[in-house]
Amino acid sequence: MILSASRRTDLPAFYSDWFLRRMEEGMVMVRDPHHPHLCRRISLAKGTVDGVVFWSKNPAPLLPALPLSLGIDCSLQFTLTPYGSPLEPGIPELNRRLDTFRLASDILGAGRVIWRYDPILLTKRWTVEEHLKVFQKLVQVLAGYTYQCVISFLDFYPGTAQRMKAVELLPLAPETCLWLAKTFQQIAAEYGIQCRACCESSGLLPSGFPSSRCVDPDLFPKAGLFHQRDRGQRPGCGCAPSVDLGAYGTCLHGCLYCYATHNFPTLKHWQRNHDPASPLLWGKPGPNDQIIPWEDRCSDQNQLRLEGW
Numbered sequence: 204m205i206l207s208a209s210r211r212t213d214l215p216a217f218y219s220d221w222f223l224r225r226m227e228e229g230m231v232m233v234r235d236p237h238h239p240h241l242c243r244r245i246s247l248a249k250g251t252v253d254g255v256v257f258w259s260k261n262p263a264p265l266l267p268a269l270p271l272s273l274g275i276d277c278s279l280q281f282t283l284t285p286y287g288s289p290l291e292p293g294i295p296e297l298n299r300r301l302d303t304f305r306l307a308s309d310i311l312g313a314g315r316v317i318w319r320y321d322p323i324l325l326t327k328r329w330t331v332e333e334h335l336k337v338f339q340k341l342v343q344v345l346a347g348y349t350y351q352c353v354i355s356f357l358d359f360y361p362g363t364a365q366r367m368k369a370v371e372l373l374p375l376a377p378e379t380c381l382w383l384a385k386t387f388q389q390i391a392a393e394y395g396i397q398c399r400a401c402c403e404s405s406g407l408l409p410s411g412f413p414s415s416r417c418v419d420p421d422l423f424p425k426a427g428l429f430h431q432r433d434r435g436q437r438p439g440c441g442c443a444p445s446v447d448l449g450a451y452g453t454c455l456h457g458c459l460y461c462y463a464t465h466n467f468p469t470l471k472h473w474q475r476n477h478d479p480a481s482p483l484l485w486g487k488p489g490p491n492d493q494i495i496p497w498e499d500r501c502s503d504q505n506q507l508r509l510e511g512w
């Protein structure tokens with residue numbers, strides 16, 4: 204079993220203590236995002252977890268515990284974009300994040316820290332020319348600390364369009380996406396970094412443009428998932444099956460383009476409902492919750508049960 208920690212929230216930035224405690228105690232519960240009173244009880248006992256994929260914009264709180272505290276293979280999807288406020292109001296300034304990226308690479312190895320330049324969007328401030336200039340600088344700084352850069356263009360989810368009105372988005376024409384992707388690919392290649400696309404199956408990218416597998420089975424050979432695809436993810440996603448430990452609506456970064464948090468005013472509520480000692484990321488199991496044991500080795504049968512998660 205591979206753990207995803209997490210597509211739904213920045214678990215390394217805000218909930219590292221909770222995650223490490225769950226690993227130490229060997230058990231976690233995850234609420235079904237579509238049925239909040241349905242909780243899956245997942246064993247994290249020794250031998251059941253083949254690896255962990257972390258997703259973060261600021262994994263600094265977790266890094267001191269890696270890799271010795273886990274003792275298992277890890278990879279890190281590190282989103283490093285330069286937007287700052289108002290698009291990304293809650294993340295540290297860029298130089299601090301670059302330092303964190305280099306530290307993560309020193310700890311995990313350059314092959315296990317994947318840089319995400321994601322999402323790509325256009326505004327009066329963030330023009331095509333500005334993206335190219337900043338991307339070039341970031342590639343130069345990160346050369347040798349990563350071998351892969353994952354790109355994707357902005358997708359609109361419920362709530363995204365309304366929040367993004369504050370920054371006056373400019374249209375992203377297909378030919379612009381195509382040209383940017385090719386140019387990013389050429390720039391990155393000069394520094395030994397391969398550029399890949401995440402879930403870009405809409406024809407925006409050139410034929411043959413490599414796709415990413417963010418949950419990459421090549422990094423977790425013990426899991427034996429080389430020919431399996433996570434059918435609970437979007438069309439075009441090439442990730443191997445994983446078990447996500449996060450919860451939507453709990454990330455505190457406040458990024459305007461976020462797909463996982465729809466109601467920012469409720470974030471304080473989620474903070475109050477987080478207990479590092481609870482098996483659940485937010486709240487505790489209650490009398491109305493149905494707890495279902497989740498026996499897993501990511502088999503095809505189990506993957507069918509996970510569809511829609």
